Amino acid sequence: MNAQLSLWVEIPVAILLVLSGLFALIGAIGLVRMKDYFQRMHPPALASTLGAWCVALASIICFSALKSGPVLHAWLIPILLSITVPVTTLLLARAALFRKRMAGDNVPAEVSSRRTESGS
Amino acid sequence: MSPLLSNAIVLTLFLFSLAMVFTLIRLFKGPSAQDRVLALDYLYIVAMLMMLTLGIRYSSDTYFEAALLIALFGFVGSFALAKFLLRGEVIE
């Protein structure tokens, strides 16, 4: 593929790519910087939502311009991520709650056990 | 490929690598096991975004398939680790 991209295609692609890089970096900074485990669960969502959207959009624009026709397969990545990432995040949150309760840390009690709530 | 786009791609790859370094810090430091799993999951996602960026750099479709594979394997790996933590066998 030797086709040359026009400047009007390259500018949005470049901006979108750098934006997604920034979002991934901010997510990683948040992962290192935040004090509490549950606070650290939020920043990674930056890369898997807006970061991935930006890269996918850039890839769609770039390939569509190169092949002069819509090439939409990069959208599969955000769709796949929006299905798989919630599953992992949810399981990790539940695992962390479970482990912190076992360790006796300060986390909310189980919401479903009515008996212990009324008993205590 | 004009200098503008290739420089932007180099900058993006640099930002992604920096993000990976920060994530590695959390992976090695992470006080609890769930911190490490979270960092590993993030590492997979950033690697996948990197693959897509490389696909734009070399204008090739093969990188897209690699990105899909990384996403799937990352999901399965983190899912298994999180499930293992949830079963509570790690803390006896």
Place this chain on the structure above:
Amino acid sequence: MKRLFPAPWLSLALWLLWLVLNLSISPGNLLLGAALGFCAPLMMRKLRPQRIHIRRPGVILRLILMVGRDVVVSNLAVAWGVLNAGRRQPRSRFIKVPLDLRDAHGLAALSMVCTVVPGTVWSELALDRSILLMHVWDLDDEAQFIQHFKITYERPLMEIFE
């Protein structure tokens, strides 16, 4: 028709997925994708515990647009909060949200929406599906947040699935 296509939407989605993955609409690929869309739901029928009733496609579209907008907004909020964390720690804490939605598929969709939007993590659901424990990144007013959550996400899902 019902026996041949137990899940028409799933068949259609699989067919489109095959075409997009292969990046071609040649007759061979059209046929292969159609075969995949025909066979996969038939083989998976035994695994599906309940039938889904989906109503109001217009509401689904509006919900997707709303979630997309909220994702962008809360992305910027979380990014700003991370960069600003040295000066002002975000007020993160757990809240309990009372739920009216009971349908299992609706709850699955709600958990997806809630986790995809950065700033909220779905943590635990009560066994009788009445209370949801949720971790919020930066909470200003609890009652207002719960009301916003219920109006923007839960009510459209109740319209779609119940």
